[in-house]
Amino acid sequence: MSLSVLSIGLLFLFGLALGSFGSVIVSRVPKSKSIGGRSQCPRCRLQIAKRDLIPVLSYLLLRGKCRHCKKKISIHYPLLELGSAILIILPALLEGYIDPFTVNLGIALWLFLLLAVMDAESQKIPDAVGLPLVAVAFLAAYLRGEISWLAPTIGGGFFFLQWAVSHGRMLGSGDIFIGIAMGFILGTWQTTVLSIGIAYVVGAIIACLFLASGKYSRGTRVAFVPYLFIGTMIALVFGDRILLSLY
């Protein structure tokens, strides 16, 4: 399907709905809670009414407060919904068309974002989301029409080596799944290596800023998935241009 305001708009709405489901995943999966059942307000425990579950819009209409107890609703919810919607339409905008490949790639990016949020919030990278990420990223690579097996091998292998050398202390199996998914998402070993490089550079800069501000001391466990996500996004959007300028 070619791009039109209508098709992108519909895809964006689909992304908002996924984002809303994403909030449920992010707040429940790391605590091993069921993702079924309606969400409750964390303070008054009242079920959130259907009319208050419209992504972004409900937050704005309620001015960011629970309808019953007026407790502030975290800005994270509408931001996650908006971010998800942007990720869902991004591949279509990059490619200039909507097809099963661009939609699958968008869903892979959305799952990746959820893992980044969960790692940042709870230092957990649940396989219940990591494995679907690998599956959807593989499907996207298959639908792209050319699967590079080298890219996921390098992505996954890089983290597998660290995992093996540190006997699972430096990172967990979740990072290996993410490395594999990055390879499928990016499609070439060059952009995969680039994305890991960017993740380390951005991570190092942020860590220095945090150290300088005294926010955390040496030895604090740093969530790394957010940086891998940032590295992957930069490599996906600008990777070819960056690599061309390096040659």
Ligand SMILES: [Zn+2]
């Ligand atoms: Zn409430």
